Amino acid sequence: MIDVDILDRNIARMAAATQARGLRLRPHAKTHKVLEIAERQLAAGAVGLTVATIGEAEVFAKAGVRDIFIAYPLWVTAPQAARLRALAEANSITVGVDSAESASFMGRNLGAGAGRIAVLVELDSGHHRSGVRPEDAAAVARAAADAGLDVAGVFTFPGHSYAPGMPMAAVRQEDEALRRGADELAAAGFTVRTISGGSTPTASLDPTDSLDPAYSRDRATAGTELRPGVYVFGDAQQFELGRCEPADIALTVASTVVSHHRTAAGEPGRFIIDAGSKVLGSDRPAWASGYGRLLDHPDARITALSEHHATVEWPQGLALPDRGELLRVVPNHVCLTMNLVDEVSLVREGALAGRWAVAARGRNS
């Protein structure tokens, strides 16, 4: 269930915040995969979309989105090159790249079409997943240019922001990496048009808002655009990281109490709801309180999850909810939930208000 008023408020708030900082907003659509939500983001001023796969790009391009960044270090085989060329015929398509090898391979397979594909060199700003060190960015950019690709700048994903106390540290490391990577490209003679960062935990933080005198300096953020995704919905991770309030959470999973579990002493202790990993996803970082939260019961904890069952520990001394009661579950990681359902129900002021298809669900490649 998506509360459309909360969704719209989240979209408007992020649009205003990025505009106030002079940054372009290119929301990550892997979070929602829904055409109607992309339309709302673009109407609110987003310059285009970010996606994770060529398949997602195809779905949104077909629906009329003209400017798409595939923020992934693709290994572009010949069939994928054909798909990228088709996408680039009528659209502005940008792709991530993080090695000379992948740039050369992509350029070779794109052939004469390489010049229509822009690339951003991916930087590792501390998440230590994909991406190169900023000092290695120019070498990748040179390989991309040699392969005929249009080098447009740099990007990074500060995924290490997903831990308590980390968002501010991560946003500073991100800013440092982007600045240094962009400087390396400029020094190598490239015109840097795009310096792209952002995650929902960091998107609302300004790295220059610092109490740390070693960091503060008289300058603006290095980046030119932000790519947050989860902000449209919020989820239990964002809440537990302090990055959203319960009132900001637009998506919940409607679930039913199906079973009361008695303790060894025969006392009612926990209960079971019919939302499991096949709708909530099973992401559970070590710092999370459980496998999601109950929106209307902040003291409850979801302590176990299987495919169709979640085990809820209830505050001691309180009567358990009756079997049959409906409870709203906030998933830990909302991107996984949207990738598990074919459609979503819309809610306005508590009443059903339509449905949206999850058009790009399952487009993993």
Add this chain to the structure above:
Amino acid sequence: MIDVDILDRNIARMAAATQARGLRLRPHAKTHKVLEIAERQLAAGAVGLTVATIGEAEVFAKAGVRDIFIAYPLWVTAPQAARLRALAEANSITVGVDSAESASFMGRNLGAGAGRIAVLVELDSGHHRSGVRPEDAAAVARAAADAGLDVAGVFTFPGHSYAPGMPMAAVRQEDEALRRGADELAAAGFTVRTISGGSTPTASLDPTDSLDPAYSRDRATAGTELRPGVYVFGDAQQFELGRCEPADIALTVASTVVSHHRTAAGEPGRFIIDAGSKVLGSDRPAWASGYGRLLDHPDARITALSEHHATVEWPQGLALPDRGELLRVVPNHVCLTMNLVDEVSLVREGALAGRWAVAARGRNS
């Protein structure tokens, strides 16, 4: 990718093993959700299917499966009662029940159709999820009978078998619970037709094969049928629990090396493949070695997972696989992978041999 020869061997082996023990086999179809696999299971002698939801039952019934057990303590509202009645018109439908309240509610909503729905009372055999203690089974059965439902017996899921060293202990607790629950129903005057247990870790274990003199006794297994699911494919959990060999694993996720990650010292250390939680699922029990395994590289470990990236730690001193190399990933929990994809590729002797639709994907309710 599903290796059809391995799939067929797994199906035949479980069919033979249950037949040799005089047990009926009712495979859990939530694992695969594929009509063609259900057909193969039934052709090999399965008496019917187990499913988790009414939606899954509808998909398989429409395809001609006539005997279906929804092994879940459903809270049957009026719309769900209408769906169950429709299913029961031409099929044998059995539903789980674990409280007098849910039995009464289901019976009331089914109305005159209640007598066509068989119920099995769910027992908690040590997993402590849903299910009642065996000594409480007769009270639930009486409520079901009072509500007009056809009480057929008892069932349990020994989910606590999913931990190293636990399968044999779990299968004995399962057997004890089933025996005691069935005895309670018989003592209360019910004719117990079905005593249903099983999980893939326990299905190949006979609780009477015991080295424990306190357990061994001169009798057969209590159960009459088994409901394993994962055995058709195998997965990394089953392998790490010692319940299957690599040669038994029928399903893998084709993935591509997309990025090499350098250590702080600039040395190649790990690499990134393009299979993430959106195809592998993110189940990761504490005892697992990681987020799945590489079928052809037993010493590699998948140490981190995000939506479209898995981080692979490679044995020290070995050269990393090249970018672009294809690797076969074994998911930790194959039921989640099948629920993430709309179709699967079939492989025979290494060559592509067709595709199957995942017909019941996403049928969560």
